[in-house]
Amino acid sequence: MQPLISTLPLMQMASGDELSLQLYRFVGESPGKKVYLQSNLHGAELAGNAVIHRLIDWLSGLEPAQLQGEIWLVPVCNPLGVNTRSHNFSSGRYNPYDGRDWNRIFWDYESATADSSDAIATFAQSHLESEPDTIVQAYRQQILAAFQIKAVQLEDPPGMPVHELYAARLQTLALDADYLIDLHSSANRGLIYLYYFTERAAAARMFGLQFAALLDNYDGDAFDEAFIKPWLALESAFKALGRHLRLEIEAYTLELGAGMELSPVAVEQGLQGIQHYLSEKGVIMGVPLPTVETRELVMTRTSQFTKYFAPVGGFLRSRVEPGTWVRAGTVLYSLLCFNKSGQLPSLKPIRAEHAGLVYDVSINQAFNQGEYVLAVLQPDD
Ligand SMILES: [Zn+2]
Incomplete structure (x- = not known):
């Protein structure tokens, strides 16, 4: 099975150069779910590109009868972010034009207009007896109809600012996914x-x-949030009317290890995870998958994440590695602190507030006061 490849215009630069997105679309023999995957929305976050490459290879070796529905793949989905540098570093988390985080800009039907929540409640009321498939189809049309306003603005004056233009182009590809x-x-x-x-x-x-x-605590209009929040709002609206409905619409963000590298372990785990998901969902059928080494899966929630920020300026002298379980009171890291008060330099240890798993650490080992050093999560009970 070969993908249909289309190159889609994104925006034109002052130099006259055109930025584009390229979509790889695998279409199965029988209709089914639409799966949408993209990578490298943040400029330093490269590993997903290798995962998409591996998925293209894998899907190309399958027969159309083994795919039910469609899989859409968009690698390097943010050319501006991917190509941004500060010296050797890929710094494309924020758009330098307006300072916005590239993953906090997306259009969310649930909060798009003042009467969105009324429209969602009305929809639930009028579909109280409908089958889930009917609900998904009709509600998707309602979302797409509201999004048409954006599509029109893309073409006509007065136009729209960079972040809205970019968001609209990307979401055009993904809004009707399952x-x-x-x-x-x-x-x-x-x-x-x-x-x-x-x-x-x-x-x-x-x-x-x-x-x-x-x-469990959102911090903005991220790509996955903007996609799924209208659906979660609909489920809540049904719940308020006494109907429990879990629609077959899902969104995930995978975090694949370190920035500025395509770690083989992260790429392999990301690929295998997606293959298993597609297989369990019945999107891919009859394809034996390599058995995955059993890992103890830790379930947690974002409200149980604690980020540690340098309490004073200084340089890292020791730190626990990501993957370390710590107890309350364990020294997480220590800083070498210089001063301008005639004193000798000192070492300052920083201890864990709570027990948990260290899951992320900064690359830079120099810190101004208030800069990010590491993060610890507490698992669910
Ligand atoms: Zn990111």
């Missing part, structure tokens, strides 16, 4: 894990990564 997977990594050095949303814990386990974190 399963959406956004491939990130740490910008620093981190473990391999994923973010999932409420009532999707069982499916999150299908990826078999080191840990899975429920997004």
